[in-house]
Every structure is written in structure tokens, then in C-alpha cells.
Amino acid sequence: MTSLLEAVAFDSWILHVLVWGPMAAMLHVLLERQERSGHIAFGWTLGLFVVSLGLWGSFTVGDPGFQMASSVPWIEAWGVHYALGIDGISLFMVLLACFTAPITILGSFRYITHRQKSFYALMLLLQTGIIGVFTALDLMLFYVFFELTLVPMYFIVGVWGGKRRIYAAVKFFLYTAVGSLLMLVGILYLYAATAGAGDGSFAYLDILGVPLSMREQLWLFAAFALAFSIKVPLFPFHTWLPDAHVEAPTPGSVVLAAILLKMGTYGFLRFLLPFFPAASQHPTVVTVMLVLGTAGIVYAAWVAAVQPDAKKLVAYTSVAHMGFVVIGIFALTVTGIQGGLVVMISHGISTGALFLILGMLYERRHTRLTGEFGGLARVAPMLSLALVITALATIGLPGTSGFVGEFLALLGTFETHPVTAVIATSGVIFAAYYMLPMVQRVLFNELDREENRSMPDLSRREIFILSPMVALMIVIGVAPTPILERMEPSVDAILERVHMTQPAEESADS
Amino acid sequence: MTLDFSTPAHYLLALLPEIVLSVWGTVVLLAGVWKGGGATSSSRSGSGDLAVLAMVGVLAAALANGWLYGLTPGPGSPMIAVDRFHLFANWIFLLAAALALAISPAYVRRQRLQEGEFHALVLFATVGMMLMGGTRDLIVIFLALEVMSISAYVLSGFNRRDPKSAEAGLKYFLLGAFSTGFLLYGIALVYGATGSTNLGLIALAIGSGAAVAGLLHVGIALLAIGFAFKVSAIPFHMWTPDVYEGAPSPVTAFMSASVKAAAFVAFARVFQVGFGGIPESWYAIGWWLAALTMVIANVIALAQTNVKRLLAYSSIAHAGYLLVAIVALNQNATAGLLFYLLVYTAMNIGAFAVVLCVSGHSEERLGIDRYAGLGARHPALAVCLTIFLLSLAGFPGTGGFMGKIFILQGAAEAGLWTLSVIFVLTTVVSYYYYLRIAWYMWMRDGAGSGEADPVTVPLTMRFAMGAAVAVVIGLGIFPGGGVDFARAGAEGLLTAGALLLGAAP
Structure with missing residues (x-):
């Protein structure tokens, strides 16, 4: 297979195809008839996913640098490049995004019943933005893609959402915009700093080489961290998330939970740690991030436990899970960061699946309140099986992807911050405390409502949607090594950079 | 060919676009009299071919403007500047005039306005703007400003049967005349302090220390106030919402884009070339004007429910962003100013064009609730307006974003970090009101x-x-192309200033 990929020069075009393919698909959808738009979008994204699998084969294990990189001047006068490339961290984000796209679109067929054409066009535009965010190696390009994801999501929530959709959409938009615009000022500061040595540049590698004083690093860290923390969302910047999730249509929630939140933690790893190594290991900064991460885990778990609305419950679990990612990253150990990355992947799959299942329940009963269900295990065994496995993966049962991630993240945190790790571990227990009663109320209990008795089980399409997700949860849970070995060199490189700069920066500061 | 203004013919060449447009304006005026003469029978006089005729004039002026690129300006600081700055500004005004002429015929016909006069006035106003951008002499700036402003006053009150339009015309006239007084007084004091009205000679006088400091500073402050009125910076913005709301929509579109652009171009030239040597004397004024304008305009815009008024406040907010470029006083910022004005002209006139379409026969549908469901009824129109709004908001993928980046780069270079942060935070505020129109269109x-x-x-x-x-x-x-072009424009302006200063003993 590798030779085949080489023969077609896979490395040189794959990333461009993945970024612009969805845009081409969008134009195709816009030119076609309304009824066909869903199928066209599905066909394109499935095709792109199949192509993206080649990334796995052509990715060189053990190389920490950027692979398949290319760079063309975009706005020469400003030193902006159209530069793409992936390393062991972005590889999985790209694969996750490509994997989720066709599933999400297939999952929208019954949910989206009006203005399908615009809906699928926006979903595809969103996909371009997402892949762009994960592959961009130029800060201006990254920023453009980062913001590009906002507009389609705003319309997806605002047009196809629930009752309070406009409120949720605007809140989502403004929250994220505040953060990202302040980051823009930070980016321009870095740009001005590169200009000191001649022409300014936005290229990632050029900015890596900029020497920054401790003071500058802390300010810039704050600007970037705010943008990414809102996106993650890190407690206490999470208040937009439950609204957005509850009001968004199922596909919107899936993309939001599975991919968009990851852009925040991805930003931590890609930009915060390498750009501002001294600030990232500043004791105060580390403490603040760990405390916020842990607070998110515990707080979100408690809030989730009392939600009658299943969608809101899952929304809060997202906050908790992303908390694990954040403490994993700011433990600044290889194990911790790897764990955080696996949680990102696992959360993407399992929460995506949870939202899809809730959407399927909603399509059948038009309610999301867990109390309205009960005893579904008897009438819909397939659906119940999927929900149980997904819930267990969310809790982090050994043998599922959730366990690998959370275990590694906690282990890595324990190496440097044992107290934090112990408190955060309680989050795993709370996860069982909010997840299992929900499963019980929906699937088991008494089958006491007439309308539940006639509920159909999963259709063929729905099985087709859920089975790859369930399979992946188990595969990653049982055999995580291929993933870990691919991300390890890149994680090492980041940490090396962080730790290496320690002495010089501290002396400069004092 | 080098233009050193040794013979009067050089003046004719240097002013070719302006001359072409003035002559053509007269032709349009005469054609209007000819056609409409005798009766007001609207069947013949309202066919819109006068707008086409005027457009031909704009095109001819554009050709002349392109031809000027072949000329090299001579040394010194002659009254007429044939630099790239002037030529770039001309493109902005010509674009604005062309767009305004294209969106007005239906309205002019509907309201039975005098076609010939209307289109001729658009051309005359454009001549004034082009002169404002193209001269180095304060007196000529004043004359050009008057040519532009008087045309604009008449245009705002053009629909005299509509009391709102008449009110707008009167209000604009009174406040405009008032602000011109400031400007003129400022010019007089600067002349008294430096002994010249030529910006180059003023810069020389300031550079050599020959200027009378007290007089000069008061003059600069008065000039700043005069320009602040014209660009509608807060607290000198009071006339803007009323005039923009009351004036006929095609006129509002035209004014809000190009009158502002002309004032900014002249503002930049006067302060960067003339007073570039003593930025400390006006830096604080500019800084506060920019900060206040950005914050207050964006906050007030949040509460608007009339789309025209909302866009008026949005245009005031944009004046704030552009003032940041003036304060930054470097090549990137000045280039950003030009670039932004170009984009602003397109997106603002575009937005007003959609408003004009939606507003109905005599502009009775201006409430934001009238936009509810527009996306379903008129998708193409709604898509256009969404693009313009996203661009006004400064979203990636639109020219508005690139313009904002350009100005912010200049501000970053100048170290204006506080102003940059105000800039981006007020931009977030502006997202709310731009998105509000979008959500009415698509989500209601x-x-x-x-x-x-x-x-x-x-x-x-x-x-x-x-x-x-x-x-x-x-x-x-x-x-990329636009950026290089705008940079060349800014370079023309600033090198001229620097050369003069360098030549000072």
C-alpha cells in the first residue's frame, strides 16, 4: 500500500484535497437539486474519508517534524503563506474529522427536513475550516480557518436549532469571537516580533524562532489561552456550551462535540506550549490551568448528574472530559499529553455517538428528557446495546477508548502533580454517577409508557452510522499502541522544547 | 514624461481625470435639461440613460486616471500631487461614483427626481473628492471640500417632497458649514504660524523650527476638529445618523462611502505630510477620537432597529477604525487606510443597495423586522447582504477582514497596543448588530x-x-495585488513627506 501511495505522490496532494475537497463538494451541492443534496454531501465526505485513510500509511512513524508539508506564498507583502503539514498530533485530528464527517451527514438525513441544500453546504464549508485549522502551518492561515468555522456553525445552530436557537447561536458566536480576536492581536504581536529581523512572517516555524521575554510570553500566553480556553471550553468559560449543544440540531452537536472543541486543546499543544515555553511552565500558570481543569471535571460532573435533559447532560460531560485533556497537557509529561490526546480522540467518537443516539431517540419521540423514556432495552435492543457501550466508553471502562485516555492523562498528571491527579480521579467516579442513572432511566426501569412500546429499533442506516463508532471505541481501548507510537515523537519534541528553555528564560526573568 | 509644473499645460495633464469628469458633469446636466425640458412626463425622462451617460464619464475619468500612472512627478511640493496616493484615492472615488450611479436610477425614477441634476451632482461631488485627495495646498483642499460638500448637501435634500430628506439636507448643510468654519480657521492659523498653505512648505517650516508653536498647535487642533466632523468621528458625529437616515438611500450609500473616504484621504495627507514632523502635537487628539468613536458608535449601534440608522452608526464605527490608521502614522497603516477605504466603499454601498431594494417604493420598510424571512423570499439578495455584513464585521474570507488586519498591522508596528485591543473588542461588539440583521434574514x-x-x-x-x-x-x-497597490500609494505619500523633511536644513 505504501508503494501505491508513493506512486501517486500521495504526500504532495492529500492535505490540499482534504481541505478544499469539502469546498468543491459544497459547490456541487449548491448546483444540485434539494432532495439530492444529502446524498451528494455523504458521497463526497465518504470519499474524502477513504482517501484520508492513506495518511495512516504514508505517515512516517518516529518523525517528530511536519510531514507532507508544503508552503506557497499567499499574501507576499505580509509574509503570509498557504502552508499545510501534519505531525503526530494533527494526524489524528484530521483523521477524526474525516471520519466524523460522513457519519454526521448520514445522521442528518432524517433530522434535517427543511432547507437541506443550505444545511449540507454549510456542513461542508465547516469541514473545510476544520481540516484547515488542523493542518495550517501559518498563523494567519490558521486564524482564517479558525474563524471560518464560526460562521457555518452559527447558521447551523441558528437556522436548524431548537426553540432558543438564536440566543444559543449568538452566544456561541460572540463568546468564541472575543477570544479569537484577542488572539489575533497576539498573532500580530508575534508578527511584529518576527519583523525585527527583516520582513515579517506568519509562518509557524519562523515564529517558533522568535525570542520572547518572560513578560511578553505571559501576556501572549494569556491572549492565546483565552481564545483556546473558550473553545475547549475550560471552566469557567464553558457557559456557552450547554446552550449551543441543547439548541443545535443533532449533526451540529456532533461536530461541535467531536471536532470543534478539540480545536481548543489542539491550539494548546500546537501553539501555546511551543511558542511560550517559559510561560507554559511558569508555576502560577500551571497551577491555574490545573485548577481550572480539575474544577471543570468535578463541577461539570455534579451539574451533569442533575440534568433531566439528556442532551444537556452530555454537554456537561464534554466539559468534564475536556478538563482531563487540559490537566493532561499541563502536567507537561509525555504520558499526560498522550493521554490528553487519546481523550480527545475518544471523546470525539463517544460523545459524537451519544449525540447521534440522542438524536435518534428524539426523532422517534420528540423529547430529550430521560424521564420520558424507560425500558427501551426490550423494544430496541440494538439501540440499547449501542448506548450502553458508548456510555461505558464515556465513563472510561477498561477495554474502551475512554479508559486509555483518562488513565494515561491521570498517570501523567500523577508524575508531577499527585494531588491534582487524585482529585481529578474522582471525576471518573462521578462519570459513572451521572452516566449510569441516565442509561438506567432510558433503557431499563419499567416500560411504563405506551408510546415507548411501539418504538422502532435502529434502521439499517442507523446501524451503519453507529457501528463504526462503537467498533473504534473498543479497538482503541484494546490496542492503543499504533496511535500512541505515532503521536509520541511529536509530543516529545514539544516537551523537549518546553523543558529546554527553562534555565535561560528564568535567568532572563530574574 | 516628468511633470514639474513648469508650464500651465502640466496642470491640465495632472488634473485630467478631474477635468474630464467636470466637463462630463456639465454635459449630463445639459442633457438632463434637454430631455426633461418642457414637461415632467416621466415616460421619457425616467429611462435611466442619463445614469448610463454619467457612467461613461466615470469610465473616461478612470481611463485618464490610469494614463496618469505613466507620468513621473517632478521634485518639490507642487500644488497638485501626481503621486500614487492621489491615484489610488481616485480609484476609490470613481468606484463609489460608479456604484452609486448604478443603484440610483430606479429610485430617481420612482421618486420623479430631476435625473440630470441628480447624476451631475454625483459627478461634481466626485470631482471635489478627487481634488481633495490630490492637492498639497490647504486652500485647494478647502475649495475641493466645498465642491464636494455643497453637492452632497443638495443630494441629501434632493427628494424635497419628503420632509425627512429636506430635514437631512438642512441639517447637513448647517452642521457642515459650521465644521467648515473650524477647518478654515485652522487653515488661517496654520498659515499664520508657518507662512504657507502648501503642506510641503508647512512641513519645512515646522522642521526648521520657524513655525510659531502656539498658533500652530491651535491651528492643528482646529483642523483636526474640522476633519473629525467630516469623517464623523465622535463627539462630532451628531449629524451623521439623522442625515444618513433622512437622505435618499442611493445618496446615503454614496455619501457614507466616498465623502468619508475623501475626508480621510485629505486628513491623512494633511496630518502625515504637513504635520508628520510633530506627531506629538496631535497624537493624543487622534488617539482619543479613535478610541471614543470605536467604543461609543459600536455601543449605540447595538440599540438601533432602523437598518439605515444602524448602518449610519456602523459607518461612524468604521471612522474609528480608520482613525487608528491615521494615528499609527506609518506606511503600513496608511496603506491599510487606502485598502480599507476601497473595501469599505464596495461593502457599504453594497449593503445600502440591498437596503434600498428592500425598503420599497418610498423607503417605508426600513425596520429590521422587515428583514425577517428575507433569506427564504429572496435568497440571492440575502446572501449578498450577508456577505456585505460579514465584511463590515471583518470576517475572514472578506475584504473587510484583510483591511482590518492591514490597519492592525500598522497599529502593531507603531506599538499602539491599547488601541488595538479596543479595536478588536469593539469589533466583537459590532458582530452582534451585524449578525442581528443576518439572524432576522435567515432565522426568523x-x-x-x-x-x-x-x-x-x-x-x-x-x-x-x-x-x-x-x-x-x-x-x-x-x-496580494491590492496590498501592493495600496503600499505603493502610501509610499508615494510618505516618501514625499520624508524627502521634504530631509531637505530641511
């Missing part, structure tokens, strides 16, 4: 108000919108 049902509102989009209007979208998207995705 137009039930009740909807189906009954007929919306017609004439052919020329479609051209104008298409062109505006092309400019906005084109500069948003491939800004």
Missing part, C-alpha cells in the same frame, strides 16, 4: 409582514451588487 419567519412586500432588483442594481461582492470577496481571498 417572515410570516405576516413577508409575502406582501414586493422587492424588485433592477438590472443595473444587480450589476452594482455583483461588482461589490466581487470586490469584497476578491480582496478577501487574494488581497
